[in-house]
Amino acid sequence: MVSDLPVVVIGGGPQGLAAAAHLRERGLTPLVLEAGPVPAHAVSQWAHVRLFSGWNELVDPAAARLLAPTGWTAPTEGYPTGGEWISGYLGPLADTLGGAVRVGARVTGVSRKGRDRLVDAGRDEQPFTVHVTYADGTEEKIDARAVIDASGTWTAPNPAGADGLPALGERVAAEAGLVTYLPPAQVEQFAGKHVAVVGAGHSAMTAVIQLGALAEDHPGTRISWVVRRGGTGISFGGGSADELPQRGALGLGAKAAVDKGFVELVTGFRTDRIAVSGGQAILVGENGVELAPADHVVVLTGFRPDLSFLSEMRLELDATLQAPVRIAAEVDPNLHSCGDVAATGAADLAHPEKDLYLVGMKSYGRAPTFLAMTGYEQVRSVVAELAGDHEAAARVELVLPDTGVCGGSGAFDDPASASGGCCGAPEAGPQIVELSVGVR
Template sequence: MVGLPVVVIGAGPQGLAAAAHLLERGLEPLVLEQGATAAAAVSEWGHVRLFSEWPELVDTAAVRLLEPSGWQTPKRGYPTGSEWVSGYLAPLASALGDRVRNGARVTGVGRKGRDLLVDAGRAEQPFVVHVEDGDGRESRIEAQAVIDASGTWSTPNPAGADGLPALGETAAAGFLVYRIPSFAGAEQYAGRHAVVVGNGHSAATAITELARIARQHPDTQVTWVLRRGTVGATFGGGESDELPERGALGQRARTAVEQGLVSLVTGFRTERIDTTPQGAVLIAEDGRELEPADRVVVLTGFRPDLSILSEVRLELDARLQAPVRIAADIDPNIHSCGSVRATGATDLVQPEPGLFIVGAKSYGRAPTFLALTGYEQVRSVVAELAGDHEAANRIELVLPDTGVCGGVGLFDDPTGAKGGACCAPAPQLIQLGRTPAGSAV
């Protein structure tokens, strides 16, 4: 395999950082990006402001690659996605030059001459990465190793509470969006009824954007749907969060509810979406119905697309679809403390030697992935590929605590009182905001 590149799938923050580390270690990267430009996925949510500050959004090896050109790390501030691209990711892609190939969609990864079944000589064969360009032309690239940093952006979870699209969800596609709305696009929501389905940071961001619209257009109606029976950790850790803007995001969402700009509905698990002349009607498994919505914003998380890895050997957690060695630390079913440890090559290793899943995709279906986590992952993984096992085993990052303790309670417990606690009592049920007709908080 001497002379073969390390193929990196995805030219997002972690993919580009991996390429910078590979170059620094004397390994040749080839970054394959299905979008027309590097960081295409980030550009799609360019209006969203990050809750990590600039110094936490740049990778150390990338900085060393960029600085000779006169580029300097912004010292302060919280950029939007677009500012992250223009101020850091696009210059980094330019510095990597033709090592980044845009419009290259990876359709599969395998071992040369070996399908998934074959053991003999498997590890001695190079990887083969099947690629399709924008014109549909197919090619095959041989690689000594593969780093999958393709993320989860292209595979959002559906509105259906059972993980499958709700009955009628596909037919109601004209009313549904799976992206965070923008205040700049207020005309789509002003004076109308919007329903937000979801419980994470994306949902909280959507709520704050829609609340801004509602303040300017008082006839705007916003309904926030939570699947769990308790508000729990929905509003985050507040002042206890070691990322101040992450804590502030949850508090802004709380304020929107307390001020009556948003109606909160708990324990609502969508079974069906009916399309009516008045809009899309969400119907829960218990029979409750929401008022017809002009727009349904589905922000129920993301899941990894594992189809391109069907011919390589993986060891993933059955629930999260994440590498098994990190699952217990990030699984929201069992992880009740606010801190999560950083992960490295030993946590991410797969039964297929030379294959690593990094970035948001390494978290599978788990939420709360940070750019810092991914940068530490690629530093460690590249050190392992370069044979520097001591550096690969060393963890150089302590992640900021979320400030959320005590867990979210049992899924069906309306009080949250049975949640696992690590440093504070479990949060109690609170009732906030107005109750839409035909629903209950």
């Protein structure tokens, strides 16, 4: 019977492991397929980065209940790094789930058994078939009663190109090791060199703070922070008004690095080409302006969902964000700041393909700043729906913290625009800061 089959969870990160805990608590059988060599492999790649969510926001309640009999104690104080999140919570959770988690298991396709995307007849009654390729090259098809895609977006970073495509020469520069897409783990290697950080989000701010401190300690080190928007389109966040204090501190720290002169902020720069010359990378804008040659370029421009293995699934995605249509307006960065959105549940995440759900960062499509607690609420609701508890699935058990910044990102081509989003310019509190640095 289809009801006897496992629920396949794609991705063994924070939301995938939490989904498995909820499934087990509900008496359903989870099977977590993690493409990496270890659970939470994506988190391990930024193990050195400190989260701006505290421990109380990083542990899923069902996972905590599953771990409690093992003698595990939930950390309660402080803000862990990615590595500490793994050692203090995600690793023990994966160990407790045991054989329900398979690593080195890359999902290459999801369909309905005996039905391609075009076939209507009996579609909802057929189990899913999940195609998997393992690290040793072997392949398998797994039947499933439902599929929860928690694979995230980490493996699909956005390129430096202003048009959403890799800039001309970007691939060559990346192959030469001059361009990377991860926050640097060891900044000391850049002492005395010129590093360009491309991007304006929280990951970019984290890198700017780290590199700014390096420049302060090592004269002769040059840091350029390159962003597409001009003038007041640059937001340093809500500062003390942010209900996640460490998130607000990121913006304040990045602004301080600029104000002190350790970081040069280059606004209104839209990368068209990356030229390689003399072992350095030269960013060239759409207007032909060239930045000074950089010894290293860190591209932190966000991420996008990989939908390739869902090509046989009937998805209902927003044309702009590639997020489920019922949550797109809530998370659209053109309309909202990152934290003034409502929590989302099964009804918001449902697709025409019955019992298929995209959760976690992937559910936001190309929208930024997804919080772990958002994902935990999503999987709680989705699993309740799969278990037939429709009342629990419909219930909202989370209110998201606000960023302290009201309004969207402003008119893209108007450097004087500070809002243009959901609620206009803020009347009080932290304002959008205007900074500009001449391009040489």
